[in-house]
Amino acid sequence: MKKATILLLCAATQAVAHPGMGRVMAEIQARDDFVLGARSGSLLGDLLSGVLTAVGQVIKDILQLGTGAIDPGSGGSYTPPGKLGSSACNSDTLCVWYYVASQMWGDFADAGGCTDLGRGAIRQGFHDAAAWDVNSAYGGADGSLLLSDELSRSENRGLEEIGALTKTYYSTYHPYGAGMADIIQLGAIVGTVACPGGPRIRAFSGRKDNSRAAPTGKLPLPAMDAPTLIDLFVKKTFTASDLVALVGAHTAAKQRFVDPSRAGASLDTDPQIWDASFYSETLTGDNKTTFILHSDKALATYSVTQGQWKTFAGSSGQSLWSPVSVVSLYEW
Ligand code: HEM
Numbered sequence: 422m423k424k425a426t427i428l429l430l431c432a433a434t435q436a437v438a439h440p441g442m443g444r445v446m447a448e449i450q451a452r453d454d455f456v457l458g459a460r461s462g463s464l465l466g467d468l469l470s471g472v473l474t475a476v477g478q479v480i481k482d483i484l485q486l487g488t489g490a491i492d493p494g495s496g497g498s499y500t501p502p503g504k505l506g507s508s509a510c511n512s513d514t515l516c517v518w519y520y521v522a523s524q525m526w527g528d529f530a531d532a533g534g535c536t537d538l539g540r541g542a543i544r545q546g547f548h549d550a551a552a553w554d555v556n557s558a559y560g561g562a563d564g565s566l567l568l569s570d571e572l573s574r575s576e577n578r579g580l581e582e583i584g585a586l587t588k589t590y591y592s593t594y595h596p597y598g599a600g601m602a603d604i605i606q607l608g609a610i611v612g613t614v615a616c617p618g619g620p621r622i623r624a625f626s627g628r629k630d631n632s633r634a635a636p637t638g639k640l641p642l643p644a645m646d647a648p649t650l651i652d653l654f655v656k657k658t659f660t661a662s663d664l665v666a667l668v669g670a671h672t673a674a675k676q677r678f679v680d681p682s683r684a685g686a687s688l689d690t691d692p693q694i695w696d697a698s699f700y701s702e703t704l705t706g707d708n709k710t711t712f713i714l715h716s717d718k719a720l721a722t723y724s725v726t727q728g729q730w731k732t733f734a735g736s737s738g739q740s741l742w743s744p745v746s747v748v749s750l751y752e753w
Pocket residue numbers: 430431537540541543544547578579641642643644650667668670671673674675676677678679680714716717
């Protein structure tokens with residue numbers, strides 16, 4: 422289950438399921454039934470077993486049917502039964518998460534939308550989860566990004582501040598049962614909803630923490646070309662279309678280390694808002710107005726991914742990529 426978390430982070434909106442695990446790039450291109458918008462729907466770990474818990478069934482349905490196809494629950498307001506650490510709070514499994522999410526909201530949202538820390542939290546969730554592929558015996562959304570020395574890896578530059586803050590969340594809330602992996606993934610969800618237009622996403626807890634540093638070489642790099650990126654994500658059970666949807670998280674992104682002379686330049690014109698303008702600005706925009714990563718431009722223009730990219734860049738892009746009609750799934 423832990424390895425499935427990135428799909429829950431950034432809403433991919435198509436609902437055509439077909440198996441994608443382990444397929445290599447050449448096979449994707451060879452498929453004459455490859456359709457734009459195809460979603461992997463692959464299952465992992467205990468989700469493959471015949472016997473699922475109620476929560477496991479919900480996760481399976483989200484992965485295979487799409488977020489709109491399941492009952493999101495009440496989504497209503499939640500009042501904690503007591504102060505953090507009180508016996509009433511300790512005996513209610515949601516209670517600690519109310520306090521974690523409340524503190525995150527104060528850090529990740531301001532009057533303009535999501536903050537630098539909110540953007541960092543979204544990327545941080547991706548970098549913990551995506552240091553894994555189907556050939557890895559360990560790694561994934563296991564908290565190792567902050568429980569090991571992974572932050573010192575070059576691909577994680579820029580995560581120093583959110584990493585330090587998240588470690589303080591862990592010190593505060595771990596005594597009441599909150600694990601690092603769950604805190605990191607909840608942070609990515611709160612960071613996403615802090616950007617106006619960002620989909621509310623159902624949060625799950627219960628991931629197993631691991632202080633062993635994740636395998637290297639699993640995260641994408643901005644110098645990669647499109648076939649390499651597609652292959653990298655296929656090995657994480659994402660289709661090429663899933664990748665195009667996921668990378669739209671760069672709607673809420675700034676760069677600091679690709680070109681330090683342009684530190685703070687954003688990847689679209691309004692990084693505090695979760696809108697689809699990132700797709701059109703990457704496709705046709707000027708690399709001086711916004712900062713266009715080589716990798717994003719490559720996906721925008723490559724034969725296999727350009728159709729999906731143009732769909733999101735088009736006039737219905739916002740409703741297809743991050744539809745407001747999708748039921749709100751963020752609940753405490
Ligand atoms: C093609 C795959 C990807 C590549 C090559 C890539 C690369 C990068 C790079 C180079 C930066 C700038 C880092 C810096 O210099 O500070 C960045 C920022 C960011 N990325 Fe990605 N990324 C990819 C996919 C994703 C995905 C799938 C997500 C989320 C689901 C994501 C979320 C973010 C966010 C939110 C930021 C902004 C962080 C900030 O403003 O501090 N990225 N990415």
